Amino acid sequence: MSKIETQLSEGQNPDKPRHECGICGIYGHEDAAKLAYFGLYALQHRGQESAGIVASNGEQVTIHKNMGLVPEVFSEQNLQKLSGHMAVGHVRYSTTGESNVINTQPFLVHHKGLPLSVAHNGNLTNSISLRKTLEQQGSIFQTSMDSEIVVHLMARYLDQGLNEAIKHTFTDIQGAYSLLLMTQDTMIAVRDPRGFRPLCLGKLGNGAWVVASETCALDLIEAEYIREIEPGEVLIINKEGIDSLFPWEQCQPSFCIFEHVYFARPDSDVFGFNVYRARKRMGEILARETNIDADFVMPFPDSGNYAAIGYSNASGIPMEMGMIRNHYVGRTFIQPTQSMRDFSVRVKLNPVRCLLRGRRVIIVEDSIIRGTTGRSRVQSLRQAGAKEVHMVVSCPPTRHGCYYGIDFPSNHQLVAADNTIEGIRDYLGLDSLSYLSVDGLVEATGLSKDHFCLACFTGNYPILPDKNFTKDALSGHQ
Numbered sequence: 001m002s003k004i005e006t007q008l009s010e011g012q013n014p015d016k017p018r019h020e021c022g023i024c025g026i027y028g029h030e031d032a033a034k035l036a037y038f039g040l041y042a043l044q045h046r047g048q049e050s051a052g053i054v055a056s057n058g059e060q061v062t063i064h065k066n067m068g069l070v071p072e073v074f075s076e077q078n079l080q081k082l083s084g085h086m087a088v089g090h091v092r093y094s095t096t097g098e099s100n101v102i103n104t105q106p107f108l109v110h111h112k113g114l115p116l117s118v119a120h121n122g123n124l125t126n127s128i129s130l131r132k133t134l135e136q137q138g139s140i141f142q143t144s145m146d147s148e149i150v151v152h153l154m155a156r157y158l159d160q161g162l163n164e165a166i167k168h169t170f171t172d173i174q175g176a177y178s179l180l181l182m183t184q185d186t187m188i189a190v191r192d193p194r195g196f197r198p199l200c201l202g203k204l205g206n207g208a209w210v211v212a213s214e215t216c217a218l219d220l221i222e223a224e225y226i227r228e229i230e231p232g233e234v235l236i237i238n239k240e241g242i243d244s245l246f247p248w249e250q251c252q253p254s255f256c257i258f259e260h261v262y263f264a265r266p267d268s269d270v271f272g273f274n275v276y277r278a279r280k281r282m283g284e285i286l287a288r289e290t291n292i293d294a295d296f297v298m299p300f301p302d303s304g305n306y307a308a309i310g311y312s313n314a315s316g317i318p319m320e321m322g323m324i325r326n327h328y329v330g331r332t333f334i335q336p337t338q339s340m341r342d343f344s345v346r347v348k349l350n351p352v353r354c355l356l357r358g359r360r361v362i363i364v365e366d367s368i369i370r371g372t373t374g375r376s377r378v379q380s381l382r383q384a385g386a387k388e389v390h391m392v393v394s395c396p397p398t399r400h401g402c403y404y405g406i407d408f409p410s411n412h413q414l415v416a417a418d419n420t421i422e423g424i425r426d427y428l429g430l431d432s433l434s435y436l437s438v439d440g441l442v443e444a445t446g447l448s449k450d451h452f453c454l455a456c457f458t459g460n461y462p463i464l465p466d467k468n469f470t471k472d473a474l475s476g477h478q
Contacts, residue, residue, distance in 0.1 A: 020197070020263065020405045021105070021121040022046030022213045025088040025180045027187045027237045029208035033082035036089035039210070039217040040070045045265055046121075046213060047091035050104040054117045057084030058185050061115040065090075065104040086187055088180045090119035093407065103143050106182070111155040115184055120147035121197045121213055122176035122405040125465035130172065150179070162186065166234055167247040174463055176256075176404035178229075180211060186238040187211070194254035194462060195231030196404045196453060198270045202226055209237050214268035228272065254453035254462040258406060260445050261395045262366050266306055273446045276306055281444035282394035282436055283310025283364060290434045292390050294360040298322040300349060300377055307394035308364035322356050322381070323349045349377065357385035365393045369408065371415035371428060378429045390432045396457040397421065397435050403465045408456060 022043030026032040033055045040051055051073040052065025062082050066073045070091065090105040108117040124130070127146035130153075135141065139152045153172055157165035166181075166188065176196035181188040189211045191199045202210035202223035210223045218225050229235055231253050234245040255271045256263075266276035286307065297319045299308040312319035326348055361381060368374055374391075381389050397416035401408045411417045415424055425433035438457055442449045455461045 020046055020093060020407075021119075022091045022217075023089065023119045023121055023178065023180050023199075023211070024213070024217050025086075025119075025182070025187050025189065025211040026204075027086050027209045029085060029204060032085055032087035032208075033079050033089075035204070035208075035210070035221050036087040037070065037074055037079055038221050039212055040089045040091050042217040042220040042265075043091055043213055044070055046263065047093040050092045050101070051090065052092075052104050052106050052119075053079075053082055053087055053089040054106040054108055054119075054182060055082035055084045055087040056115070056182065056184055058086075060084075061108070061117070061182075061184060063106065063108050063117070065101075065106070067101050067104065086182065086185075088117060088119050088182045088187065103145050105145070105147060106180075107143065107145065107148055107151060109151050109155070111151075111158065114158075115182075116151050116154060116158075117182045118147055118150045118179055120145075120150065120177055120179040121199075122178060122192065123403060124149060124173055124177065125175035125403050125463050126173070127175070128466045147179070149173070150177075150181070154181070162188075162236075163245065166190070166245075170234075171248065175465070178213065186236060188237070189229050189233075189235040191229045191231055191233055193232035193248050193251050194453075195271075196254055196256050198255075198259060198264070199229040200225065200227070200269075201229055201235065209242065211235070211237075214264055214270060216265045216268045219267065225269070252462070253451050255447075255451055256404065256406070257441065257445065257452045257454060258367075258395075258456065261441070262303070263406075271445070271447065271451070278444050278446070279306035279366070279394065280310035280313075282441060283307035283312070284314040285310075285440040285444055286364070286392050286394055286434070286436050287311045287314035289437060289440055290392055292362055292392070292432060292434075294362045294388065294390060296320040296322070296355075296359065297362045297364060299364050301325040303366045304364040304394065307366060311362070311364050311392065317362065320352075320355055322352055322361060323377070324352060325349055349380075351380055351384040353384045356381060358387050359385075360388040361386050361390065363389065363391045365391060367395050367398060368393055368415060368424070368428075369398055370413055371424060375428050382429065388431045389429070391425075391428065391430050391434070393433075393435045395436055395441055396438050397424075398456050400456050400459045402456055403461065403463070404453065406456070 024036050024039030026035045036053050050067045051070045054063040064078045106117045106119040124146040130149050134152050153169040154165050157168045177192045178197040178199040202218040204223040232248050236243045259270045260278040264270045264275045268275050297312045297317050299305045399416045
């Protein structure tokens with residue numbers, strides 16, 4: 001077993017970073033829950049473990065949530081029970097808190113007879129110390145989610161009024177959060193002062209408001225995009241209208257650049273720039289930074305599609321689809337016999353052998369995390385007869401884990417953490433391997449470097465977590 005194989009043999013972390021969560025809120029529409037459902041449908045890529053919606057008619061609050069995809073969790077019947085003009089929805093992939101039904105969101109509690117719910121995208125970096133303090137003061141937690149801390153803090157401060165409760169709660173909290181709070185008659189959007197995670201505002205018809213993680217959710221329900229919710233902004237929506245507060249001092253933004261690399265849908269605008277356009281530009285800059293002679297460029301569908309278009313256009317090397325994706329593979333299937341090696345790879349992607357035989361191929365990938373799936377895919381190209389296999393990656397080497405809501409493996413399971421590019425090239429079985437530079441990646445987004453969190457590439461974390469909050473603990477879904 002090679003050094004890299006030994007490093008990656010522990011654990012079952014995927015070869016791609018897991019998505020985070022997606023949120024969608026509707027205020028002022030008689031079909032709020034159904035619109036939230038479709039918003040979540042558009043955001044399904046951000047979380048596939050569970051889904052939930054909480055709704056209010058101004059007097060009664062109802063909730064439905066469960067494990068599974070959006071269309072598995074909701075039916076016409078249970079959506080009709082979520083009556084009211086206001087609804088908040090959530091799709092989840094767990095980064096903090098284990099994956100089970102008790103940790104599904106939105107999280108709803110009742111305090112002094114009044115409902116309060118939260119739907120959260122991100123990670124709180126001081127969650128361990130806050131939870132310990134709250135428990136010492138008598139709080140009883142129902143889940144292992146860091147999101148529950150928000151409602152406990154809100155409950156402690158609500159006697160001072162809603163605005164003061166928000167101010168004190170989020171002054172206590174550190175880390176990454178784009179979230180929606182809902183009371184009986186008010187919806188509140190909050191984005192952390194560094195703006196790690198995206199959040200946008202839209203308008204529907206003559207008075208309904210929409211808040212969502214990405215603009216693709218607005219598109220599906222035909223809402224008009226108004227603007228991004230700003231870092232450090234608290235947006236309060238109720239029958240009085242819409243009010244914007246900035247309770248905290250302004251600080252340097254730290255937008256997660258992996259939204260553009262991998263997470264966000266290509267039809268979304270994130271941090272003021274279209275994702276499709278950014279990914280295509282990543283490929284164009286990759287072509288500028290590399291010099292590879294090959295017969296054609298190809299992605300592994302669907303991760304490298306848009307960067308591959310840009311690379312092909314800029315390099316003049318034609319693009320082909322050398323791998324065909326099976327779009328009808330579910331999340332589970334009957335396991336094959338032991339003799340059917342690499343079945344999980346081949347059931348999803350199959351090479352076009354007549355296209356690959358005797359050809360020099362450039363694979364365009366969006367990222368390499370553990371490298372295990374990439375290795376199997378390169379082997380399948382070799383077996384199909386490819387003469388040379390080169391790989392270009394549309395982001396820099398991912399060397400560090402994430403504290404802010406992405407389920408990167410712990411450092412020792414990141415293939416680039418302790419290995420040279422040459423070592424990774426040999427492990428994957430490639431003729432050459434090239435990564436996009438940090439400067440090239442930032443250039444592709446249309447913003448400057450000081451707007452982004454680049455910690456997964458550089459190790460320079462904008463907010464340090466609790467001393468007990470380690471990347472190893474995070475990757476285990478504490």
